[in-house]
Amino acid sequence: xxxxxxxxxxxxxxxxxxxxxxxxxxxxxxxxxxxxxxxxxxxxxxxxxxxxxxxxxxxxxxxxxxxxxxxxxxxxxxxxxxxxxxxxxxxxxxxxxxxxxxxxxxxxxxxxxxxxxxxxxxxxxxxxxxxxxxxxxxxxxxxxxxxxxxxxxxxxxxxxxxxxxxxxxxxxxxxxxxxxxxxxxxxxxxxxxxxxxxxxxxxxxxxxxxxxxxxxxxxxxxxxxxxxxxxxxxxxxxxxxxxxxxxxxxxxxxxxxxxxxxxxxxxxxxxxxxx
Numbered sequence: 377x378x379x380x381x382x383x384x385x386x387x388x389x390x391x392x393x394x395x396x397x398x399x400x401x402x403x404x405x406x407x408x409x410x411x412x413x414x415x416x417x418x419x420x421x422x423x424x425x426x427x428x429x430x431x432x433x434x435x436x437x438x439x440x441x442x443x444x445x446x447x448x449x450x451x452x453x454x455x456x457x458x459x460x461x462x463x464x465x466x467x468x469x470x471x472x473x474x475x476x477x478x479x480x481x482x483x484x485x486x487x488x489x490x491x492x493x494x495x496x497x498x499x500x501x502x503x504x505x506x507x508x509x510x511x512x513x514x515x516x517x518x519x520x521x522x523x524x525x526x527x528x529x530x531x532x533x534x535x536x537x538x539x540x541x542x543x544x545x546x547x548x549x550x551x552x553x554x555x556x557x558x559x560x561x562x563x564x565x566x567x568x569x570x571x572x573x574x575x576x577x578x579x580x581x582x583x584x585x586x587x588x589x590x591x592x593x594x595x596x597x598x599x600x601x602x603x604x605x606x607x608x609x610x611x612x613x614x615x616x617x618x619x620x621x622x623x624x625x626x627x628x629x630x631x632x633x634x635x636x637x638x639x640x641x642x643x644x645x646x647x648x649x650x651x
Contacts, residue, residue, distance in 0.1 A: 416620040418446040419628055420466060422457040424473035424611065425531075425566035426498055426538060426583035429590075430644040431471070438631050445624055453564040455535025461486060461616070468619035469628060473498055473565075473583075474537040475612035482614070488622065491615035494649035495632055496641055498609035499584040500541050501598040503572050510579065512599045517549045519599070520558075520579060528558045529577035531565040537609060538565040542581040544606040572596070584645030610649065 423431055428451050439447055454472040461470060461481060472478055478492045502519060504510050512519045520528055531539030539561070546552040560576065562568030565583050572580025573592060587598040613632070619625045631637060638648060 417444050417624060418620055419448070419468055419624050420620075421447070421449045421469045421471060421628070422461065422465070422467040423449055423451050423471040424454045424457075424537070425451045425564035426473055426585045427451070427471060428566055428586070429588075430585055430641055430646065434632065434637055434640055437636075438628060441631075442624070442627070447628075451564070451566060453531065453536040455537070456564075459535075467616060468621065468625050469613060469615055471495070471611070471613040471632075472537075473609065473611050475610040478612045478614035481616070486617055488615045488617045488619065491617070492612060493614075493629060493633065494610060494612045496611045496646035497649060497651065498538070498541075498611055499603065499645055499647070500538065500545060500601040500606060500609070501582060501584045501587045502601065503569065503580045503582050503587050503592070503596050503598045504578070505573070505575070505596050506594075508578070508597070512579070512597060516599050517545070517551060517601065517605075520546075520551055520555050525555075525578045526558060527560045527571075527577040527579075528555055529560045529562055529568045529571035529580040529582075531568045531582075532561040532563060536562075536564050536568075538568070538581075538583050541606040541609055545581070545601050548605045588643070588645050611646075 431449065435447060435449065439445065454474050454477050457470060458477045458480060461467060462484060470478060470481065475494060478487065481487050482492055502512050502517065504512050510519050510522055510524060530542035533539035533543045543552065546555065560571055562571055566586065568580055569582045569586045569592060571577040572582065573595060584600060586592055587596065615622065615625045615629060
């Protein structure tokens with residue numbers, strides 16, 4: 377009888393030991409061999425409005441190199457995007473006209489490791505229609521004091537970096553108090569350009585990148601505001617931690633920062649970070 381008990385215990389022990397080893401082997405193997413989440417091949421970009429024409433052109437080449445990718449871009453005011461992303465808006469990449477906004481998303485824990493990157497420096501101009509009698513090239517900022525100027529379009533400083541830059545330029549040149557009642561606020565700098573282009577405003581203080589876009593370049597004239605008149609406009613981006621296809625997002629970043637994109641960005645008036 378004792379021999380039978382020892383045999384059962386020995387066999388039971390061996391069985392339990394074997395099951396334990398199998399369970400121990402299975403669990404790590406399952407974790408190690410688990411496939412990564414499937415790539416969605418989609419890229420949703422929230423982009424500052426000043427990038428509209430430059431980014432549209434850049435994405436033609438990117439889409440050609442990634443024909444299976446579904447790339448969607450929404451343009452708007454960087455401050456509005458910051459608020460939306462903080463509330464969980466479904467974007468994979470954020471391209472801001474203000475480098476501080478991506479950094480705020482880092483503080484909120486919403487950006488992938490090493491996900492923040494500078495991509496350009498923006499510039500500000502005074503823009504008028506080509507047939508305007510205003511001598512913007514001659515008078516510069518003093519154009520805004522001309523009797524014929526009734527409405528001046530700027531982006532809303534509350535959430536648009538170009539609006540803050542325009543307001544800072546007006547103040548640094550001692551013009552803000554004289555023209556503040558003439559200011560017409562656009563939701564973003566692209567809408568501000570539309571106000572000036574359509575005649576809803578006599579002058580627009582807008583992004584150089586928009587003044588150099590084909591339609592506005594053909595229809596208007598501009599004077600570049602000295603960079604000393606407003607804070608340097610360092611523009612930066614971020615890959616969000618919840619990006620559906622992180623690999624595609626990284627490839628887009630490489631395309632944006634790559635040597636083939638620099639001439640395109642410069643053609644639209646952007647200068648490289650650090651210059």
